[in-house]
Ligand SMILES: Nc1ncnc2c1ncn2[C@@H]1O[C@H](COP(=O)(O)OP(=O)(O)O)[C@@H](O)[C@H]1O
């Protein structure tokens with residue numbers, strides 16, 4: 001059986017999750033059970049439970065070193081080879097992994113979304129289709145402020161400080177240059193109906209092959 005792994009990359013709050021979830025939600029009931037699955041790169045942030053909370057707040061979460069990309073690569077290879085994996089789950093409020101894992105079965109179509117997927121050479125090799133969500137950074141910042149305060153337990157001050165110290169500089173160092181590794185660059189992210197339909201058609205075509 002041929003399996004296809006699709007990467008959805010882009011800045012934080014660019015709309016990667018919305019884009020991925022829209023494709024998943026619109027296809028999941030049309031396809032055979034278990035044909036499509038989604039994995040988040042954020043699940044592979046390193047475990048920091050051994051560090052005091054104050055230290056965890058100082059981590060640069062936008063640098064490749066913050067992730068356990070080796071484990072992610074290993075899991076993607078296992079999924080491609082038809083094996084189920086236990087994906088970690090992440091707690092943004094605690095800045096570390098939670099105790100639970102999530103079992104992901106080897107789907108024929110696997111969508112993977114995350115900020116640094118295309119900047120890592122080893123990870124890039126795992127992807128059959130590479131998409132970059134290209135959203136202006138000021139729009140990402142506005143969305144991130146709202147989301148991080150509502151859903152990730154952050155204050156306005158902490159979002160602004162983190163944005164200046166790491167999020168913005170790491171975007172220009174790692175994420176923006178990785179756009180050129182993409183097969184498709186998508187504007188308007190999760191609201192780009194044409195782009196969503198193109199990926200959906202490609203998935204349906206692959207499943208018919
Ligand atoms: N095109 C869009 N228009 C309006 N809001 C959007 C759009 N894309 C995403 N959002 C909203 O912005 C926030 C961040 O989007 P999300 O998909 O979680 O970003 P990412 O996964 O890239 O971090 C969410 O609240 C989401 O609903």
Ligand SMILES: Nc1ccn([C@@H]2O[C@H](COP(=O)(O)O)[C@@H](O)[C@H]2O)c(=O)n1
Pocket residue numbers: 011012013016042045061062091092094095096114115162167
């Ligand atoms: N403890 C953490 C871990 C990550 N972040 C931020 O999350 C962003 C990536 O997730 P998206 O859903 O926004 O793509 C990344 O920019 C990290 O700064 C965090 O704030 N705290």
